Amino acid sequence: MLSIQRSIMLTLSLLVALxxxxxxxxxxxxxGFAQGAMSELRQRQITDTFYANLGRINAHHHQMEQNTEDLARLGELYHRLYPSPGRFSAVQLRLxxxxxxxxxxxxxxxxxxYAPGAIxxxxxxMRAYRDASEIRTxxxxxxFHTRDWYKTIVRDLSEDGSLVRSYHWTSAYYKNDTGNAVISLSTLMHSDDGQPLGIAVTDWGTDEVVGLVSRxxxxxxxxSFLLDKENRNLSSLALAENVQLAQRLIESITSGKLQTLLPEKGPDSTRRQSASAMQQLxxxxxxxxxxxxxxxxxxGMVFGIGVPQKEIDAVLTPMRDSNxxxxxxxxxxxxxxxxxxxxMVGSTLRQLRTLYTDPLTGLPNRERLLVxxxxxxxxxxxxxxxxxxxELNDFYGHQCGDHVIKLLAQALQRYLKLQPNGASRRLxxxxxxxxxxxxxxxxxxxxxxAKLDKLMxxxxxxxxxxxxQNISLHVSMGLASTRLPxxxxxxxxxxxxxxxxxxKQARLTQNSYLIYDPVHRARENYEYNLIWANKLRTALDEKRIVPFFQPIIDVHTGRILKFECLARMIDEAGEPISPAQFLPVAKKIRLYRYITRCMVEQCFARFADNHYEFSLNLSCEDLLDPQLCAEIISRLQNxxxxxxxxxxxxxxxxIENYESVRLFIDKVKALGCRIAIDDFGTGYSNFEHLLRLNVDLIKIDGSLIRQLDTDPNAVTLTRGIVRFASELGMQTVAEFVHSPTIYDHVKTLGIDYAQGACIGMPAAALVTEINLR
Structure with missing residues (x-):
């Protein structure tokens, strides 16, 4: 049982853990799925933000190109209007x-x-630039056409070879006349026949670009940052409060040479680049x-944004915390x-174990045996x-009894283990x-x-x-086997x-042990008793236990003066059943007192409206039942x-407990009742009853009365009982008077009352008139 309990608990623990x-x-x-979805959403948000800002920067660059293109068209217009130096107006160009x-x-x-030869x-x-709030020229x-920067710009723009206007972007540099770092944007001017005339240049302040990027x-x-062609960084970090950290970030970005990680194809100036063009690092x-x-x-610059990873993950932190x-x-x-x-399962298993285990010896109990x-x-x-x-418990106490059972159980366990195949036997x-x-x-x-002999x-x-105290044990044993004799x-x-x-048979026959054998028909007797026990309970529930009344004649007057009330069971067909069939069973299953209660109630009701005397049989068990005695006394009083x-x-x-019996007798006699001793003439304690119980009538047993006409000894014994009763002032009643001859002997012996077949058999009605001849 213990191993099964452990297995169940282990299995449940594993199931809980799983x-x-x-x-x-x-x-x-x-x-993980939610984080992946959120990360993807976050990535998409960053990507959308990146491209939105890239588009904004490209739009700004496009505006710069458009402005530079407008300036180039202005220069081309002046060339067409003033093809010769004599006609050219520098003042007008300045304005x-x-x-x-x-x-x-x-x-x-x-x-x-304008290049040489253009004008x-x-x-x-001619140059124009901002000086504080003024524009100077x-x-x-x-x-200028001899300078390297000019030659580089013209060469790069001329090598493009496309019909679409192209532009040259410089890296950021410091310009003295403006006092600011600028980025210059240049494009070629062409004559009507397509010949280069020179270049138009616009300068854009890097602080404007930084401001654009910083948004x-x-x-x-x-x-955010913007790397020019010389890998110089125009970044929002320039506005950072932590200058040292910003500087380290700028250095890390520029040292990373991001241009080398981008595709080598040129940028698309007509539309925003596809999402695949964005790189991540x-x-x-x-x-x-x-x-x-x-x-x-x-x-052709590199635009980028940098996002702290912890801030990207921060959107996942509430989710992680919530999860x-x-x-x-x-x-x-x-x-x-x-x-x-x-x-609860452990408690239930412990209870089940307790249910199947004896707490004193630790052995499996009767319930376990049945299973x-x-x-x-x-x-x-x-x-x-x-x-x-x-007797052992009464003399030494229950602790001694428990001690004996415990040591006997331990000794038997050791004994069984030493027997052949002892491990398979169970106690x-x-x-x-x-x-x-x-x-x-x-x-x-x-x-x-042989096993029983050894065990005994x-x-x-x-x-x-x-x-x-040295206590020796004596036991009785009963054995049953699935293989009958x-x-x-x-x-x-x-x-x-x-x-x-x-x-039980061994104890009844005073044998040390007995092997069950159906030939003894003990089981049939148990089944018989069980059947009658069920019948008796049903009869009590259905009120089919009723009194029959046997008349008792006054021998001196020949009149019926009394009735003995006798219990009968009425079967389902309405026929009476002799008490010899159910009273022994009633005593075994302790239903006799219920029959007595039933008889007392019905008999008092039956004789309430007449003048006849009636007698009720009480067993020693009835007399020792305080509740029954109290009910009888109450009914007598009422x-x-x-x-x-x-x-x-x-x-x-x-009768053994004379004190309790005498107490009842004294109470009922005080109320006018009389006491009779039934079946007098059998047993060893007849005269003791007479002396100790204050008896009024002696009912002489039928085993003497029925032999008065054939056995002189019976006559002698009966005469002695009548004389003894007369001297003690007691009346006598003869039972089993079955014939007129016996009745005559009863009358001759001086017996006071008689009852039997000659007088009248028990009946449901009161028989008050008889004819003895």
Whole structure:
């Protein structure tokens, strides 16, 4: 049982652990899926933000190109209007440049530079630039076409070869006349026949570009940057409060040479680049991770944003925290419920174990034996009962009795283990002072008898010490086997009742042991008693226990003066059943007192409206029932019929507790009742009853009366009883007066009353008139 309990608890614990593990895995998978979805959403948000800002920068670059293109068209227009130097108006060009720059609020400066031969033989150029709130102009000189930067720009633009206007972007550089870092944007001017005339240049302040880049907003720690062709960084970090950290970030970005990580194809100036053009890179600065997203602008620069990884993950933190709280809460509830379930199952298993285990000896009990017998095929069962165990408990106390049973159980366990195949035998603790031994397999009667002899010898040699007293044991045993002595099979579920029958028969016959044998018909007797017990209970419930009345004649007057009330059971067909069939069973199952109650109630009701005396039989068990005695006395007091009631005490019952019986007798006699001794003339205590119970009538037993006409000894004994009663002032009643001859002898002997077949048999009605002849 203990191993099964441990297995069940282990299995439940594993199931709980697997359930919790499964819940954790599902939670992790759900969290992973949610985090993946949220990360994808976050990535899409960053991508959309990146392209939105890239588009804004490209739009700004496009505006710069458009402005530069407008400036180039202005220079081309002046060439067409003034094809010769003599007609060219520098003043007009100066005014046009100032107006154009005024129209370009984001530009810092603008210039139109004509190559030699475009307007005259020498080069000519005019520049306009902002000086605080004013726009100033100045000549660009005549040697600009000899400068390397000019040659580089013209060469790059001329090599493009496309019909679409192209532009040249410079890196950021410091320009003295504006006092700012600028980026210059140049494009070629062409004559009507397509010949290059020179270049138009616009200057854009880097602080404007930085401001443009700085408007990127993804997270609080996000920064943006723009790398020109010389890998110089125009970044929102220039506005950062932590200058040192910003400098380290700028250095890390520029040292990363992001241009080498981008596709080599040129930027698309007509449309925004596809999402695949954006690249991603992990950057670590001061042990903090940043995610870089970058791509080309249409001006060939590298635009990018940097987002702290912790801020990207921050959107997942509430989800993780929430999931953690949910998992912790559910896990705690599950753990508590699991602990409660395990505790309840453990308690139930402990209760089941207690249900099947005797607490004193630790042996399996009767319930366990019944369960085991239900799965048994071939086996024998020995019931062992300790003789005189009640006396042992009464003399030494119940602690001694428990001590004896415990040591006997331990000794029997050791004994069984030493027997051949002892490991397969089982010892059980039965109720009270009984033990049971289960022996598997089929065995012959001789083999079983030898086992019983050895077991009897072993128990007889045991000596148990209790507080210095040496207690020897004597036992009775009953054995039942599935293999009966006649060779038939006994069902295993009948082993226990059969062994119990054998034990009872052994005690009744004063044998040390007995093997159950159907030939003894003990089971049939038990079945008979069980059938009649059920009939009796049903009859009591259905009020089919009724009194029959046998008349008692006054021998001196010949008149019917009394009736003896006798119990009868009425069967389902309405026929009366003799008490000899049900009264013995009633005494065994303790229903006799209920029959007495039923008789008292009905008889008092029957004689309430007449003048006849009536007698009721009371057993010793009735007299020792305080509740029944109290009910009888109460009925006597309420009815006022005490002077007509006779209580017949059954002498054959063997009265022992005279004090209790005499107490009842004194109470009812005080109410006018009389006391009779029934069946006088049998047993050993007749005269003791007469002397101690204050008897009024003696009912002479029928075993003497029925022989008055044939046995002189019976006549002598009866005459002595009548004389003895007369001297003590008691009246006599003759029972079983079955013939007129016997009646004459009764009359001759001086007996006061008579009853029997000659007078009248018991009947449901009161027979008050008779004819003796």
């Amino acid at each position: 359930f919790i593990l499964g819940m954790w895995l599902m939670s992790s998978l759900n969290l 046009s440049l100032k107006q154009t720059l005024a129209d370009f609020p984001d530009a810092y400066g603008s210039a139109i530079l 005259g033989q020498t080069a000519f150029g 100045e000549s660009a000189g005549t040697d 990127v907003n993804v997270t609080p720690g996000t920064f 992990k950057l670590t600065v001061d042990e903090e991770d940043y995610a870089l997203f970058f791509s080309y602008t249409q001006a 953690l709280r949910i998992v912790a809460l559910i896990g705690s509830v599950l753990l508590l419920l699991s602990a409660l379930i395990l505790y 085991d017998l239900s799965t048994t095929r071939a086996a024998s069962l020995i019931l062992l009962n300790i003789d005189d165990f009640k 059980y603790r039965m109720p009270a002072d009984e033990l049971a031994i289960w022996i598997p397999g089929e065995h012959s009667d001789a083999h079983l008898q 010898t072993f128990v007889g040699e045991l000596r148990i010490d209790w507080e210095g 006649d060779g038939n099979q006994l069902p295993a579920e009948l082993l226990l009742p059969s062994a119990n029958i054998a034990l 009815s006022g019929m005490g002077d007509r009631v006779i209580f017949e005490i059954l002498e054959s019952e063997g």
